[in-house]
Amino acid sequence: MRNVWILARKEYNSYFNSPVAYAMAAALLFAIGVLFAGDVLWAGLYPEFVPSLDRMIQIAVAMMIFILPALTMRLIADESRQGTIELLLTAPVNDAAVVVGKWLGAVLFTLTVLATTLIYPVMLNGMVQPGLDRGLLFTGYLALTLFTMVFTALGVAISALFDNLVATFIATIAAFVMLWYFIGLPASLSSGLLADVSRYMSFIRYFESMIGGAVELTGLVYYLSATAFFLIFATVVLQSRRWRA
């Protein structure tokens, strides 16, 4: 656990030295800011329009599908490319700690960026009567946190597969789009066993429930299990590197 924290701290700090991380954070904040400003202006023009939080969260997720790969691609692939993976794998740290430490650092950085978006709900809270539903605010940000955990874990796993950053980035975006948009598609197109499996495996379904205020235990377990699965997969890939080295 100690080593996980050491590695997470190093990754977290290194994002603050990376222009890519700043650019990604700025893009996210800008997009949400523009949406927020638009909603406020719209509400000024049409008093019956009530700005809501869920649109903001959905925009944040849509952007993170493309932003998170830029943050996770370097986690292991760049270490392999630069050879620093040899330092980590010959230090007294087990492979699982390397994976979890890197994942935790990226998750904490993303959550730090997401935390800055709280400024918009806080402002919104002062603009609408009788204020924002705090329960919805909590479940909305819980959904974003769980999304970050799962998809960062998947990003780490894909980063462990490649040495090339561009390949990692493209593969991660493809995997994110598949997992987010397409895994639940059979449920809406057909019925039967395939549709049932697709519905249960749909990340988007649980996510939408959460931002609507309903936190299902199944959804929580599914997100946490998927996170654990991807982290274990990344660890296995990293271990297999030793054999392939």
Place this chain on the structure above:
Amino acid sequence: MIQVQGLTKDYGARRAIEDINFHADKGEVVGFLGPNGAGKTTTMRILTGYMPATAGTARVAGYDVMEESLEVRRRVGYLPESVPLYNDMTVLDYLLFMADLHEVTERYERAEAVLEQVQLVDRAETLIQNLSKGMRQRVGLAQALLHEPEVLILDEPTIGLDPAQIREVRALIKEIGKERTVLLSTHILAEAQQMCNRVLIINNGRIVVEDTPANLEAALTSGGRLTLRVKAKAKSLLPVLKDIKGVTGVELGADNELVVTTKAGSEVRPEIARAVVAQNCDLLELRQAGMSLEDIFLQLTASEGGEE
């Protein structure tokens, strides 16, 4: 401190090392010599726990490198050949990070001490990406020394350093080697001669020779070599010299120079001198030539290569 038995590593169909056996004791600096691709780095990577062997066993500081890899890694300081470093960190931050991973208790004090050892105190706050190759090499060495390991494994530790730094690093390794075990690889044979108590020559994945530099030189020069230089017509002397009793070989060198190899204990110089004069050649020089470790290395690796 290091015990290696029957170590073999395959990369797919290619065998990188085969049946490597050696040991290194405490207070010993052992040099690993060999041409590129001979298997030096592969052996070192197995010993540091970076990759497993296909067959054989290796123990470092009493622990099996495959079964007790974490224990081994706690006790080994490793400088990889390419000196990988985190370019976005300062020298001090990097050392503190590595000290944390190695559970060094007084990490600031240790970082300062190793920076002093490698003479980089004034670069502590410099970003690693702004360092020269030689400085990066020294940061890598500082990292390897940080946790005061029982065993140091250094892959080409002086590569990229200037002559003054090479001298300092060699002195440092020699000093460290008095109390710890050092296994280093090098292409520079003079370096092995200066620093190592023992030398392992590896070629095509096998250890060809293991001995002290002095013994190695003595054993392989027992036959003796003579160098002679004449004013002209050196080539015409080849058959004449080959016929002299006690001469085992003659090679033509540049500038009318000839290298004559002789049987152990035979004194052929007077006869050679007479033969040269009899051929109406002006003898300019006739001297006993020692065999350097470099010659031995080339001879051994060439003969091994020829066998394959």
